[in-house]
Every structure is written in structure tokens, then in C-alpha cells.
Amino acid sequence: xxxxxxxxxxxxxxxxxxxxxxxxxxxxxxxxxxxxxxxxxxxxxxxxxxxxxxxxxxxxxxxxxxxxxxxxxxxxxxxxxxxxxxxxxxxxxxxxxxxxxxxxxxxxxxxxxxxxxxxxxxxxxxxxxxxxxxxxxxxxxxxxxxxxxxxxxxxxxxxxxxxxxxxxxxxxxxxxxxxxxxxxxxxxxxxxxxxxxxxxxxxxxxxxxxxxxxxxxxxxxxxxxxxxxxxxxxxxxxxxxxxxxxxxxxxxxxxxxxxxxxxxxxxxxxxxxxxxxxxxxxxxxxxxxxxxxxxxxxxxxxxxxxxxxxxxxxxxxxxxxxxxxxxxxxxxxxxxxxxxxxxxxxxxxxxxxxxxxxxxxxxxxxxxxxxxxxxxxxxxxxxxxxxxxxxxxxxxxxxxxxxxxxxxxxxxxxxxxxxxxxxxxxxxxxxxxxxxxxxxxxxxxxxxxxxxxxxxxxxxxxxxxx
Amino acid sequence: xxxxxxxxxxxxxxxxxxxxxxxxxxxxxxxxxxxxxxxxxxxxxxxxxxxxxxxxxxxxxxxxxxxxxxxxxxxxxxxxxxxxxxxxxxxxxxxxxxxxxxxxxxxxxxxxxxxxxxxxxxxxxxxxxxxxxxxxxxxxxxxxxxxxxxxxxxxxxxxxxxxxxxxxxxxxxxxxxxxxxxxxxxxxxxxxxxxxxxxxxxxxxxxxxxxxxxxxxxxxxxxxxxxxxxxxxxxxxxxxxxxxxxxxxxxxxxxxxxxxxxxxxxxxxxxxxxxxxxxxxxxxxxxxxxxxxxxxxxxxxxxxxxxxxxxxxxxxxxxxxxxxxxxxxxxxxxxxxxxxxxxxxxxxxxxxxxxxxxxxxxxxxxxxxxxxxxxxxxxxxxxxxxxxxxxxxxxxxxxxxxxxxxxxxxxxxxxxxxxxxxxxxxxxxxxxxxxxxxxxxxxxxxxxxxxxxxxxxxxxxxxxxxxxxxxxxxx
Numbered sequence: 001x002x003x004x005x006x007x008x009x010x011x012x013x014x015x016x017x018x019x020x021x022x023x024x025x026x027x028x029x030x031x032x033x034x035x036x037x038x039x040x041x042x043x044x045x046x047x048x049x050x051x052x053x054x055x056x057x058x059x060x061x062x063x064x065x066x067x068x069x070x071x072x073x074x075x076x077x078x079x080x081x082x083x084x085x086x087x088x089x090x091x092x093x094x095x096x097x098x099x100x101x102x103x104x105x106x107x108x109x110x111x112x113x114x115x116x117x118x119x120x121x122x123x124x125x126x127x128x129x130x131x132x133x134x135x136x137x138x139x140x141x142x143x144x145x146x147x148x149x150x151x152x153x154x155x156x157x158x159x160x161x162x163x164x165x166x167x168x169x170x171x172x173x174x175x176x177x178x179x180x181x182x183x184x185x186x187x188x189x190x191x192x193x194x195x196x197x198x199x200x201x202x203x204x205x206x207x208x209x210x211x212x213x214x215x216x217x218x219x220x221x222x223x224x225x226x227x228x229x230x231x232x233x234x235x236x237x238x239x240x241x242x243x244x245x246x247x248x249x250x251x252x253x254x255x256x257x258x259x260x261x262x263x264x265x266x267x268x269x270x271x272x273x274x275x276x277x278x279x280x281x282x283x284x285x286x287x288x289x290x291x292x293x294x295x296x297x298x299x300x301x302x303x304x305x306x307x308x309x310x311x312x313x314x315x316x317x318x319x320x321x322x323x324x325x326x327x328x329x330x331x332x333x334x335x336x337x338x339x340x341x342x343x344x345x346x347x348x349x350x351x352x353x354x355x356x357x358x359x360x361x362x363x364x365x366x367x368x369x370x371x372x373x374x375x376x377x378x379x380x381x382x383x384x385x386x387x388x389x390x391x392x393x394x395x396x397x398x399x400x401x402x403x404x405x406x407x408x409x410x411x412x413x414x415x416x417x418x419x420x421x422x423x424x425x426x427x428x429x430x431x432x433x434x435x436x437x438x439x440x441x442x443x444x445x446x447x448x449x450x451x452x453x454x455x456x457x458x459x460x461x462x463x464x465x466x
Numbered sequence: 467x468x469x470x471x472x473x474x475x476x477x478x479x480x481x482x483x484x485x486x487x488x489x490x491x492x493x494x495x496x497x498x499x500x501x502x503x504x505x506x507x508x509x510x511x512x513x514x515x516x517x518x519x520x521x522x523x524x525x526x527x528x529x530x531x532x533x534x535x536x537x538x539x540x541x542x543x544x545x546x547x548x549x550x551x552x553x554x555x556x557x558x559x560x561x562x563x564x565x566x567x568x569x570x571x572x573x574x575x576x577x578x579x580x581x582x583x584x585x586x587x588x589x590x591x592x593x594x595x596x597x598x599x600x601x602x603x604x605x606x607x608x609x610x611x612x613x614x615x616x617x618x619x620x621x622x623x624x625x626x627x628x629x630x631x632x633x634x635x636x637x638x639x640x641x642x643x644x645x646x647x648x649x650x651x652x653x654x655x656x657x658x659x660x661x662x663x664x665x666x667x668x669x670x671x672x673x674x675x676x677x678x679x680x681x682x683x684x685x686x687x688x689x690x691x692x693x694x695x696x697x698x699x700x701x702x703x704x705x706x707x708x709x710x711x712x713x714x715x716x717x718x719x720x721x722x723x724x725x726x727x728x729x730x731x732x733x734x735x736x737x738x739x740x741x742x743x744x745x746x747x748x749x750x751x752x753x754x755x756x757x758x759x760x761x762x763x764x765x766x767x768x769x770x771x772x773x774x775x776x777x778x779x780x781x782x783x784x785x786x787x788x789x790x791x792x793x794x795x796x797x798x799x800x801x802x803x804x805x806x807x808x809x810x811x812x813x814x815x816x817x818x819x820x821x822x823x824x825x826x827x828x829x830x831x832x833x834x835x836x837x838x839x840x841x842x843x844x845x846x847x848x849x850x851x852x853x854x855x856x857x858x859x860x861x862x863x864x865x866x867x868x869x870x871x872x873x874x875x876x877x878x879x880x881x882x883x884x885x886x887x888x889x890x891x892x893x894x895x896x897x898x899x900x901x902x903x904x905x906x907x908x909x910x911x912x913x914x915x916x917x918x919x920x921x922x923x924x925x926x927x928x929x930x931x932x933x934x935x936x937x938x939x940x941x
Contacts, residue, residue, distance in 0.1 A: 081910045204908030211914035408775040422779070422905065429913040444782040444806040446774045449741055454767055455748045456759045462746050464753035465733050 006162050009170040014255035034164065043160030045128050046072065047168020051250065052124055052156060052175070054200045054225040055233060056080035059120040061090040063107050063138060064128030068160070069093075077421070079204045081227050085120055094130060103136045111145045111153055121230040122152040122180075132159035142179075152230070154179045169249035176224065176233060177256050184234035186221065191291045193221035194283060195242040195263065198250040199270070201226025205426035209270050212307065212427065216299055218283065224253060237261040241286040243268050243279060264290070270426040272342045273311050277304045311428040315346050318439045323347035325442055328388070330354045330380060330399035331417050339398075339417065339425075339434070340369050346435045351394050352377050382406045396442055411450045413441035487835025488854060490789045491815035492871065494609040496522040497619030498573035499536055500649055500871075501627070502605075504674020506695040507568030509561055511537040513554060513585060514575030515546075518611070528874035530680045535691050537561055539578075546581055554588045555595065562599060565690040568698055569631075570604045571623060576611030603698065605630045615815035616871065617716045617791040620649040624673065624720045627701065634727050636706040643668045643754070644707045644730065646721060648714030650794035650870065653681040654883040655738075662886070665760040666751050671700045671707065680880060704728070709754055711735055714793035715820050736793070736820070738885040739893070740801035741770055766887040773891040777898040778806055784901065787811035787841035789834060789851035790870045792818035798850070798869065799825035801890060811840035834858055848901070865900050 034041070042050075045068060053060055053076065062069035073089030080086065092110045094103050111123055123145070127138045142155040158171035186193075194213070199206055206226045213220060222228055222236035237257065242265035244254040254265040264286055268279035284292075284300040326349045329339065340350050352375035355363055366376060380388075382403070389397060389410035397407040400418030407414035415437055417425065425434045453460040495512050499522055502510040512519040519538035526534045539553040558570060574585050585606035593600060607626045609619040624646065643663065647656055656677035663670040678694035685693055704710075705728030712721035712734040721732035733750060737743035745767075752759060784807045788795055792814045799809050802825070809826030813836050821829050830836060834851065838858035841849060849859045852870040859866035873879035883889040906912075 079908055204910075204912060207908060207910045208913050210910065408772070411771075411775070424908055424913075427913075440783045441778075444778050445804065446778050446782075446806055449804055450771050450774060452742065452745075454764070455745050455752070456764065460749075462749045464750040465735060465746060 005157065005171060005174050006167065009167065009174065009252055012170070012252055012255070014251050042165040042168075044158040044162045044164065044168035044171060045126060045160040047165035047170075047249075048156050048158035048172040048175070049126060049168075050076065050165070050200070051169045051172035052225055053086055054078040055124070055228045055230060056086040057083040057120060057229050058122040058124055059085055059088070059090055059114045059118055060124045060126065061092070061107075061110060061114060062126045062128060063092045063094070063103065063110075063131050063136065064126075065094045065130050066091065068126075068128045076200075077203045078200045078226060079202075079207075081207075083229075085118055088118070090114060099130060099134055102134060103131050104141050107131075107136065107138065107141050108145055111141070112149065115149050115151055120151075122154060124154045124156055124175075127155065127157045127159045129159045129161045132161075152179070152183070152234075166249060170252050173250045173253040177253060180230075180234050181253075181257065182234070182237040182261070184231055186235040186238050189221075189238045190219050191240060191293075192216075192218045192287050192296070193239040193241075194218055194287065195221055195236050195239040195257070195265075196223040196226075196245060197242055197253050197265070198245040199223055199226045203421060203424035205270065205424040205430060208424055208427035208430045209276075212280065212303060213283075215303060216280075216284070216296060218287065218296075224250065237263070239263055240290040240292070241265065241283065243283055245270060270430070271339055273308060273345070273428060273431050274341055276427050276431075277308060280304055307428040311432050312345070314432040315342075315435050318435055319347045321439055321443060322435070324349060325395045325438075326351045326393070327438070328352045328385075328394035328397050328399075329417075330377065330385070330397065330403055340366065342431045342434065343438075344369065346438070348438070351375060354378075354380065386410050396438060398438075411447055413444065413447060415441055486833040488833055488838070488858065490813060490832065490834050490837065490851065490854070491615035491791075492525065493522070493576075493611045494614050494616060494619030494622065495573040495575050495611060496525065497616030497621075497649055498571065498607050498609045498623040499526065499534075499619075500616065500676075501620045501623035501674050502569070502571030502573075503534065503692050504647075504672075504676040504679055504695045505569055505571075505627070505692065505701070506679070506697045507689075507691045507693075508571055508695065509535050509537060509565055509567035509569070509691045510571040510573060511539065511557060511561065512573050512575050513539045513550060513583065514541055514577045516540045518575040518577065525872050525874070529872040530682070530880055531877070532680055532682060535565075535689075541577060546577060550578055550581070550583050551588050551591065554585075555592050558592055558599075558604065559596070562602060567602070567691040570602065571627075572604060572606045573609045573619070573623065574607065575609070579608065579610035579612070603631055614817075615791060617649055617714075617793060617818075618816055621716050621720060624717060625723055627673070628704070628720055628723050628727070631698070631701045632704045632724065632727060633702060634705065636703075636728065638708055639669075639703070639706045640708060641667055641669050641755075642703070642707040643670050644704050644710040644724065644732075645670050645672045646710060646712045646714075646717045647672050647674060647676075648717055648793050650791055650797070651676075651713060652882055652884065653677045653880040655885045655889065657681075658883055658886050658889065659738075662760070662763075663751070665757075665762075666755040667757045668751075668755060671704055672696060673701065673704065676880075682880065705730065709733065713738070715796070715818060716791075716793050737797045737800055739797045740804045740890050741767070741774065741887065742804060743797070743800060744886055744890070763887065766891075770887040770891045770894075773894050774805060777894040780898040780901040781894065782806040783808065784848055785810045785844065785846045786848045786850055787813075787837055787844070787846035789813040789837040789849075789855065791815050792820050792829070794870055795829060796820045796824060798884070801893070802850075805894060810844035810846050811837055813837040813840070838862065848897075865904055867897060867900060 069089050069091035074087050092106050098106050114123055125138050125142050138155045142153040145153040154175055156172055156175040158168045206223055221239035222232040224233055242254055242263050244265055244267045257263045258265055266282045268282055269275040280300050284296045288296055327343055328351055343350055355376045385406050389407055389412040396413040398415045398417045401416050404414050423433050423437055424430050455462055499510040502508040516538045519536055523534050523536040539557040541550050541553055545553050572585060589604050589606045605626050607623045609622055653676055660670060673696050675696045679692045707730050710721050710724050710730050710732035712718055712732050715736050718734050724730045725732055735747055738747050786802055786807050786809055788809055795814050812824050812826060812829040813832045814829045834855055841862055847864055849855050849864055850867045850869055853868055853873050853875045855866050868876055883892055
């Protein structure tokens with residue numbers, strides 16, 4: 001079982017969130033222990049799968065009873081520019097006999113069948129709670145299968161019960177560090193090779209960024225893990241610099257690659273116009289410091305100027321309709337402030353933003369943007385959210401899919417800004433999409449229609465036809 | 467973009483069309499036939515060449531997927547020149563002998579109207595010559611092909627039927643209500659409405675009643691006449707009703723006529739699709755009946771509310787080009803507007819007082835060619851018209867939502883419910899699913915066209931249609 005790994009990721013040295021805790025708190029781990037009767041988030045397996053599934057050309061095999069994969073497969077919009085095998089749901093679908101006699105042989109045969117039938121460059125093997133409890137040793141099976149079939153089989157030891165989604169992300173990172181990264185050499189290597197860590201290409205967001213890097217001559221050596229190929233990840237240790245996207249989920253990969261291979265990294269975001277620009281600047285500076293041509297910085301500035309101009313021009317057109325509208329933002333980590341600035345630029349008033357998953361640094365940024373009296377929401381129950389919306393304290397709710405029906409039943413416009421969203425919101429184009437989607441939601445006439453009283457309610461003023 | 471704004475401003479009316487490219491409308495006699503098919507044991511007869519009848523018969527058959535009783539006076543070149551009176555007499559006699567219909571609906575056509583045939587006169591002549599058939603109602607209708615569309619023919623047949631068959635005066639029967647059902651209403655719509663009216667305590671007489679004739683039931687025997695529909699005795703009692711609901715502006719004249727002839731007051735109902743429209747209709751029914759709202763409606767309204775919320779993600783801001791008969795366009799259009807869609811092109815078939823009041827701006831009388839052009843100019847994302855819109859939709863690369871008449875390449879058009887809370891809910895789901903199913907998956911070049919890199923970019927494997935790497939299975 002993954003206990004040593006679990007405590008190791010809890011000690012993450014590069015995480016300032018972690019470092020600011022007392023010794024005692026740190027021992028407790030970085031995710032709050034789920035409260036029985038009041039837990040809503042996903043498990044560690046969920047987190048590990050989310051983090052690795054965007055590697056598109058490998059088979060992701062889940063060792064466990066049907067619930068783990070059967071109830072969750074193909075539920076995310078991480079996109080691929082090529083292979084689709086990553087979206088195929090592979091599971092051993094353990095039965096009673098497996099539980100009694102052990103599922104290792106079953107698992108081994110499943111791996112063989114996948115390699116014979118689908119021929120992927122690698123198989124990722126996910127541990128789940130039941131085989132973890134009965135003692136199936138997936139590391140040993142992976143080792144045996146790798147030797148037998150001459151194909152990398154990567155064990156991902158993150159059974160659900162070890163913790164929450166965030167922990168699973170980190171354990172997935174450990175699996176890559178232990179079994180994948182550095183196992184192959186790249187075909188070519190350039191002074192502008194960049195790793196992007198923690199970007200999953202949801203709805204194709206990577207492609208709102210990659211073309212800009214292409215224009216600057218920056219090559220993505222590996223995106224971990226959006227639209228990634230196994231070979232790219234395996235040979236990513238030759239990159240010159242790395243950017244860590246989206247909070248602390250994969251911080252262990254960034255830090256350990258710096259330790260092992262000397263790849264410097266920074267943390268940035270592609271959400272929000274100013275953040276996108278800052279990220280491009282950081283990328284350019286970091287690459288130049290590692291030997292990329294000096295003019296990269298000037299070319300980056302020129303590109304930023306052009307893209308910002310275009311984006312603001314597109315957004316300002318929507319400003320009149322949006323000015324003064326109140327948005328409530330319930331989302332995680334970085335997005336809690338990175339989106340705020342774009343919303344404010346579009347004339348919206350952010351009446352509250354959640355800080356449940358934010359670090360102290362995130363909170364500082366929020367205060368900077370929204371002022372001292374910024375309404376920071378730590379936790380909000382659906383009932384409370386419903387009340388707030390029903391009482392018209394906000395004109396639009398921007399949150400994850402889970403909150404969607406709360407907002408809609410309160411007859412308030414809603415925009416999905418989390419993983420299951422339909423639209424891509426990264427980079428300059430994504431922010432324009434975000435603002436125009438807000439505009440589309442706010443201008444939809446149904447919300448007024450729906451608030452009109454029904455014919456049988458006392459306040460109804462509908463007159464009969466004559 | 468420039469083009470869009472200019473045409474949206476409506477700077478100039480489009481030049482007059484001399485050619486109809488891909489017609490939107492059907493002929494008036496076809497509408498007349500459709501009306502008579504909703505009357506029990508009726509046999510519509512076209513006074514024209516056999517082709518007039520056969521085209522209408524085939525088209526009605528393709529839409530309803532039913533055998534359609536429709537006869538012809540089979541005018542030839544010679545009889546056209548010499549006068550078709552004899553053909554009418556002969557046709558009626560033959561029909562009476564072979565089919566024994568309850569009502570004969572005699573519709574003129576372009577050919578016989580051009581010649582100047584007097585249908586009404588011919589019927590009078592037939593009555594004189596054949597008093598033995600005086601008990602067979604024969605309704606002659608003037609439906610020249612060159613005037614109006616099938617909505618107009620439908621109304622003409624209804625007006626003439628009321629003139630001929632509804633007697634004047636009579637005692638009011640409490641709770642009895644006439645429903646003049648427009649040609650855009652489906653079998654499912656009529657069924658729904660009938661149940662609803664009964665729940666309000668009404669005893670409705672539908673004219674016509676396609677829900678009892680062209681609803682696809684499987685009869686035990688074959689009859690060469692319409693099987694089911696409004697009965698003659700019902701039609702004869704229409705003058706005793708307390709009210710008339712006129713469902714569709716095009717039928718206003720028929721409502722007026724019942725009022726003039728029998729003093730039955732009427733209400734014109736132009737909209738029954740969508741939340742606010744049906745709210746108003748229900749308020750009207752309550753006002754007329756004095757009964758309270760049926761409990762089931764409250765739940766249905768709540769469900770529609772939720773459907774509107776769920777569907778608006780897909781439908782909000784959707785640019786729709788619509789081509790339908792005026793009454794249908796007016797009702798559907800408002801429902802689309804209510805749900806946040808834009809009606810960027812509105813083409814209809816015939817003149818109507820509704821044209822200038824159309825949702826989204828004045829509607830144009832035109833063809834599918836016009837609709838296609840406007841849809842292209844204004845960047846429509848969905849085409850909403852009958853089955854003949856399929857070629858345009860294909861060329862435009864946008865989905866086609868089939869509505870109206872004819873729908874010949876899909877099953878169940880007659881059983882699609884559009885009116886009421888439930889109908890609106892089903893329509894919204896169908897529309898949203900159509901859009902959702904075509905949600906494009908983003909690609910590497912969705913936002914920025916791929917710039918050629920200085921060195922040829924590393925090629926990634928091509929996107930396989932089937933999705934998988936080659937499958938090798940050996941046990």
C-alpha cells in the first residue's frame with residue numbers, strides 16, 4: 001500500500017501552503033479528513049485518474065470492482081489531437097472469486113489482453129480500495145507484466161480511501177516520477193523546450209495556449225498530462241524549463257524534476273488575461289536564462305501586446321450589457337482570483353468568491369483585487385447558495401457542475417467553470433469566450449419569463465384573450 | 467459581419483423574385499383536402515386533371531403514412547374546353563355508387579378555375595338532376611392553385627363547410643364549445659387539447675378532427691373514404707355552442723361566420739406554444755369555463771420551467787431561420803424567442819395579418835431558396851422548416867428541425883406534440899438535443915489557425931474516425 005508515499009507527499013517541501021503549517025498540522029496531511037455525512041468531493045483514485053487520463057495514447061486499466069471505473073469512465077472533457085484509446089474504459093471488474101482468491105492473476109491477464117488487442121505504448125494500472133485491502137500487489141504485477149510483455153506497465157497506487165482528489169493528483173505525479181519520466185530519450189531537443197505541468201487540456205484549453213507558444217518558437221516538450229503521448233512524458237526530463245499550472249496539484253512533479261534534472265519552474269495560470277501574459281513573460285524569461293535566444297523576450301512582449309489588444313477589444317463590446325451585474329464565483333484555488341480580474345474588467349461586480357481550496361497567497365491576491373471587504377467564502381452549503389440566489393444577491397453563479405442545479409432551481413443564470421464545462425476558457429481567446437458566455441447567460445430572456453407568476457398564483461395579472 | 471448588420475437593419479426589401487427556387491408552400495386544394503379528411507366518411511374530390519389529385523394524394527400519404535381517400539374529376543383537354551360540368555356529375559355519381567361517402571368535398575384547382583368553371587352552380591345542377599341523392603352533403607370550394615397556400619385552402623374549405631352544413635340559430639348548449647383547429651396542429655396537439663378542454667368541463671366539437679381520422683389507427687376493414695373525424699351531426703350542432711375557439715389567425719373568417727350565422731361568440735387564439743402563451747390560453751379557458759385549473763397542469767408547468775432552464779445552455783442565442791405557414795410561424799417563432807433564440811430569417815407562404823407582427827420582424831412571403839439565402843447571409847445555426855429544407859440545410863452545413871407540412875422523411879410527425887407546457891418541453895428537448903449532438907469537439911486549430919513552424923512540426927498520429935489503434939484480437 002502507498003502509506004510511505006502518502007506521508008511523503010504530505011511533506012511537500014515546495015508547497016508554501018504546507019510549509020506555513022505547524023509541525024502538528026502538517027502530520028495530519030494536506031487534505032482535510034472527510035467528514036462522515038458531509039463529504040462531497042472525489043477520492044484519491046478519482047484524483048489520480050483525472051491527472052493521468054489525459055495521456056492519450058496509453059490504456060488506463062482500473063483494477064477493482066465495477067463501481068470505480070463503471071461509474072466514472074469517460075466523464076471528463078480532456079481532449080486528444082490523435083489517439084482515442086485513453087477514453088476507452090478498461091477495468092478488471094473484480095468479482096467475488098477475485099476477492100476471495102486474490103485478483104492478481106486476473107489483473108495480469110487483463111494487461112495481456114489489452115496489449116494484444118489494443119497495442120498501446122504503455123498500460124497505466126490503477127489500484128482501488130478492494131484489491132488494496134485484500135493485498136493485491138499491483139507493483140509486483142506491473143513489474144512482472146513489464147518483463148513478460150516488454151511494454152511499460154505503470155502502477156498507480158492511489159486507492160480511494162487514502163484521501164481526497166488532491167492527494168490522488170500528487171500520487172499520480174509520484175507514479176510518473178517513479179516509473180515514467182526519464183525512461184526514454186527525446187528524438188530532438190531544443191533550447192526552448194518547455195514542460196507544462198498540471199494542464200489537462202479540458203475542452204481543448206491547451207490549444208488556446210499552444211499556438212501562441214508555437215509562434216514564439218517555444219516547443220512543448222511534454223504537457224503533463226493534457227493531450228500527452230507516453231513518449232513525450234517519458235522523455236520530458238530533457239526540457240529546459242517548466243511551468244506549473246493550476247494550483248498545487250502536481251507540485252511534486254515540478255519540484256522533483258528540478259531536483260533530479262535541474263529544470264527550473266514557476267507557477268502560473270492561463271486563466272485571465274493578465275495572468276496569461278504574466279505566464280508568457282515568465283516562460284520567456286526562464287527559457288532565456290537557460291540559453292534560449294535573447295530576442296525571445298521582445299517577441300513575447302510584441303505577441304502579448306497584440307493578443308491583449310484583441311481580447312480587450314472583444315470584451316469591451318460586451319461591457320455595456322454586463323456593467324454592474326453581480327457574479328458569485330464558487331470555484332477552486334487559482335481561479336478564485338485569476339478569473340476575478342477578467343470579470344471586473346468586463347464590468348461585472350464580483351460579490352463573492354470561494355477560498356476553500358485557496359492558499360494564503362491566493363487570498364492576498366483576492367484582497368488586492370477586490371479590496372479589504374472582499375466577500376471570501378470558505379464553505380457554502382447548497383441550501384445557503386440557493387437562499388443567496390433566491391434572494392437575488394447575485395445575477396449569475398459561476399461554479400462547478402455540482403452547483404448548476406442549485407442555481408437553476410433558483411432561476412438564476414449559471415455558468416460552469418469547472419472540469420465538466422462545455423467551453424474552453426484558457427488564454428486570451430478563452431477569456432473572451434468566458435465573458436461572452438456570461439453575456440449569453442445574462443441576456444437570456446427565460447429568467448424573466450420564469451419569474452412571472454403562474455396563472456394560478458395570486459399575483460398573476462394575465463388577462464384572458466378576447 | 468458587414469453583411470449581417472446590413473441585412474439585419476432591413477435597409478432594402480429583397481428584389482422581387484420571378485422564380486420560386488425550392489418552394490416552401492403547398493397548394494390550396496391540398497389544404498382543402500386536408501380539411502375534409504378530418505370529417506367523418508368524407509371524400510375530397512379535386513375538380514381538375516388527374517395529376518392535381520395524384521400529387522396531393524402522394525404528398526399527404528408521404529406525410530401521414532396512410533392511404534389517403536382523394537378523388538378527381540379527371541379533366542382532359544377536351545372536357546376542359548367544352549366545360550367540366552359533366553365530369554363533375556359523372557364523378558359524383560361514380561363516387562356515390564362505389565364509395566358511399568357521408569360528405570363530398572369538391573375543391574376546384576388551377577385548371578378549372580382558369581377555365582372559369584362554376585363549382586357552386588354545378589352542384590346546384592346536380593341537385594336538380596338527381597333529387598334521389600339530396601341527402602348527401604356536397605361542399606364545393608373554390609381553391610385555385612394560383613392563389614394562396616394550403617393554409618388558405620384549408621380555411622376556404624372550413625368556411626364553405628360552415629356555410630353549407632351548420633344551420634342557423636338553435637338553443638345554446640351549456641359547456642359545448644367549438645374548436646376550429648388550424649392546419650398546423652398535429653394529431654397529438656388535438657388529443658392534448660381535447661383532454662384539456664374536458665378537464666375544464668367543456669364538451670368540445672373539433673372542426674376538423676384529424677385526431678380521429680389521420681392518427682394512424684389500424685382499422686378492421688378498408689373504406690375508400692375518411693374513417694373518423696368530425697361527424698355530420700356534430701357539425702350541425704355547432705351553432706348551439708356557447709363559444710368558438712379559433713386556433714389560428716387564418717381561420718378568423720370561419721369564427722366570424724359562425725358568429726354571424728348563429729351568434730356564437732369567438733376567441734382567436736394565435737399562440738399555444740411556450741410558457742407565457744399557454745399561460746394566457748389557460749387564463750382564457752378558465753374565464754370561459756368558470757372551472758378551476760386542472761391539478762396536472764401545475765406539475766406540467768413546473769416541468770417546463772425546468773426544461774427551459776436545462777435547454778437554455780444550448781438554445782440561448784441560437785440563430786434560427788424559420789420557414790412555415792403564417793399561423794405556425796407566428797406560434798413557433800414566439801416560443802423560440804421566449805427561449806432566447808434569435809429568428810434571423812422568417813419566410814412564410816401566404817399573406818396574413820400576422821406577417822408584420824412576426825417575432826423578430828416582418829416575415830417575407832417566399833420560398834426555401836430565399837430562406838437559404840437569408841440563413842446564409844445572417845449566419846443561421848439551425849434551419850426550422852418542413853422536410854424539403856433538407857437540401858438547404860445540407861448546403862448550409864446546419865441541422866434541420868423538421869416541422870410543418872410535409873414531413874416525409876421522418877416518422878411520427880403527426881404525433882409530435884407542440885402545444886401546451888408538455889409540447890413546449892418536448893420541443894425544447896428535441897431542439898437542444900439536436901444542437902448538443904452537434905457540439906463540435908475542439909481541435910488544435912480551433913482558436914488559432916496553425917502557423918507553419920520554422921522546422922516542420924512533429925507530426926502526430928492522424929485522428930482516427932473509429933477512435934482506436936488497430937484492433938488485433940486472437941481469442
